[in-house]
Structures are given as structure tokens and as C-alpha cells.
């Protein structure tokens with residue numbers, strides 16, 4: 001797909017008409033088609049009523065999971081939809097019983113905090129130990145240090161493929177191979193990579209993967225996904241469970257007989273509207289292909305780094321394209337206030353402490369928008385306009 005063809009997608013994203021939208025690491029732009037999908041949901045409910053469950057709704061966590069499978073290189077029937085990553089992490093952890101010999105969780109201090117909260121909360125019972133691998137610079141994690149922390153006592157390694165704060169791309173293969181070498185399992189958090197960095201959960205041979213649709217998938221909130229390696233479908237018995245995980249849910253038996261296959265990783269009734277809303281984004285990402293998105297992303301993030309440095313800003317995200325996802329971050333003592341002023345001027349970016357201003361072009365952004373955002377940042381800095389904006393950033 002040529003650059004021109006990619007930019008034709010712009011008309012399918014209404015917000016691009018009104019703002020310079022460079023925040024796809026947080027909330028990707030809404031596809032116009034989502035209006036029709038949500039209308040379809042309402043029509044189905046209004047006209048088919050309870051029959052909607054049998055006419056598609058009940059199966060949606062798996063059928064929609066199949067759309068995500070295409071993006072993350074998974075086989076069909078190996079992905080189910082849940083609300084978010086945090087619940088998926090809890091569900092994964094509930095499949096295991098730590099023993100005194102295998103009770104360690106290894107992750108880095110730059111993991112997404114919500115993921116750490118899940119493991120920390122369970123560790124309070126005393127059956128799990130957490131080893132947190134520190135970062136030297138607050139933006140990257142030394143691979144050898146991370147690998148060295150994974151040992152024979154490690155149960156699970158929940159790690160971010162791309163770090164949310166700095167966009168640093170971790171070596172998922174090396175981490176997975178090391179974990180398997182010592183009999184541990186990995187949970188790949190692909191939230192910041194899926195849809196912008198091509199990968200295959202199958203080729204990486206990860207045990208679990210999870211992510212959501214809010215960011216690069218342009219799918220909106222409430223549509224998290226969980227991939228489980230097929231050979232684990234028949235052995236694991238999640239304790240975070242419910243009637244959708246039962247082999248025959250409508251038999252209403254009092255004992256839980258787990259479904260065979262990926263359905264055993266479901267729990268209660270799914271968030272149907274969120275699943276309708278998310279499908280328009282998946283369709284577009286699948287149609288363009290993540291390889292093509294990455295090609296453009298590498299070109300545009302490289303250009304952004306050059307523009308930012310020429311304007312006298314320091315870039316805190318990795319300089320080498322091979323080490324970063326789709327985001328670049330720009331450090332400045334007043335980055336929070338600069339961000340606030342940018343947003344007031346309809347340049348939609350965000351701020352994270354330690355990293356600075358986060359900027360993420362996606363397949364729908366023009367090169368001109370990159371120039372405009374850096375020029376605006378420079379003007380805000382040079383005129384001191386941010387001083388009026390105040391320090392506290394927006395809550396997103």
C-alpha cells in the first residue's frame with residue numbers, strides 16, 4: 001500500500017479533521033465505521049432481543065478474538081476477549097499454584113504499573129516472590145540483567161513487549177527462550193506493540209499474550225484480549241472463571257467442568273458493545289497489515305527524532321529504530337506544561353513523568369503533522385507560553 005493509499009484512510013477517522021492527533025499509544029483515533037457497528041449492536045438488541053445471544057453475541061469473545069489473532073500472528077480459536085489486560089493477568093495467574101521451589105515472578109520496574117499491582121496483590125499472601133529488575137536510565141532495561149533474573153525458581157515472567165513510558169522494544173524471543181530453558185512461562189503484554197510492531201505469538205512461542213484495543217488497534221476501551229498457547233488449553237484450570245468457561249454452560253450444573261479449548265479462559269458475560277466497537281479498527285489494521293504500518297512508523301519516528309533534535313529538544317526514547325516501538329518521547333523540565341498547552345492548541349499528545357512528551361504517529365498521520373507538532377512545541381518553549389498552562393498534565 002503506497003503512502004498515498006495509506007493517507008486515504010484519513011477520511012475514515014473523523015478526529016483527524018479537527019486535531020493533529022498523535023496519541024495512538026494511548027487512544028487511537030475512532031474509525032467512522034464504529035458509528036455503524038454500535039448502531040448494529042443497538043439494532044440487534046432492539047429487534048432480536050434475547051435471541052441475539054444465540055445469533056452471535058455468545059460466541060463474540062471467540063469470533064472477535066479471531067480478528068485479533070490475525071494481528072498478533074496467532075491461530076484461530078486461541079484468543080478470547082476480556083475487558084482489559086489487568087483482568088487477563090489475574091486470570092493467567094489464577095491458573096498456577098506456586099510451590100516453595102517455583103514461586104518467583106520476574107518483571108522489570110518499567111512494566112505497566114497495573115500489571116505489577118496484580119502480582120503484588122497476590123504476593124501479599126506470601127506464596128509468591130517478586131523480583132523486580134531495575135532500569136539504569138528509567139527508559140530501557142538491560143537484556144542480560146533481565147535474563148539473569150529468570151531462574152529455576154521462576155514461575156512467570158510478565159513483560160511488556162514495548163515499554164509504555166519510553167517506547168523501548170524488548171527482545172521477546174530472548175526472554176521467552178530463557179524462561180523456557182528454566183521451565184518458566186512468559187506473559188507477553190503486547191498492548192504497545194500489537195498494531196504497530198509486527199510479531200507472531202506463535203513464532204515467539206510465548207505461553208500467554210495479552211493486550212487491549214484502545215491504542216494502536218483503534219478499537220476503543222473494553223476489548224482486551226488473551227492468547228493462550230494451544231497445548232495449554234487442555235491442562236490449565238483457571239480459578240478466575242465463570243459459566244462461560246464451562247463445557248456446557250446451559251446445563252447449569254453445580255460443578256465446573258472446564259470447556260475444552262480456548263473457551264475455558266472465559267468467565268462471565270462478555271462486554272458485547274465494546275466488542276462491536278472494536279471490530280472496525282481490527283478490520284482496518286488487518287487490511288493494511290502491521291508490516292506496512294511499521295515501515296511507515298519507522299520512517300516517521302526517525303523523522304520526528306531529527307525534527308526534535310534540530311529544534312534543540314532531547315529525545316529520551318531509543319534512537320535506534322530496532323529498539324523502539326511506535327512512540328518517541330521528548331524530555332524537557334516543563335514537559336507536563338508544554339503538553340497541556342499543546343493539547344489546548346489541538347495537538348493531541350500526552351506526558352509521562354520521567355519520559356516527557358509522548359508522540360506517536362500512526363498510519364493515518366501526515367509528514368506535515370510531524371513538522372507542525374515540533375514547530376508548535378518549539379514556539380511554546382521559546383515564547384514561554386507553557387508557563388501559563390501550569391504543571392499538572394491532563395489525566396490521560
Ligand SMILES: Cc1ncc(COP(=O)(O)O)c(C=O)c1O
Nearest residue numbers: 084085086112160164191192212
Ligand atoms: C503496556 C501496557 N499494558 C497495559 C495497559 C493497560 O492495562 P489495562 O488494559 O488493564 O487498563 C497499558 C495502558 O496504557 C499499557 O501501556
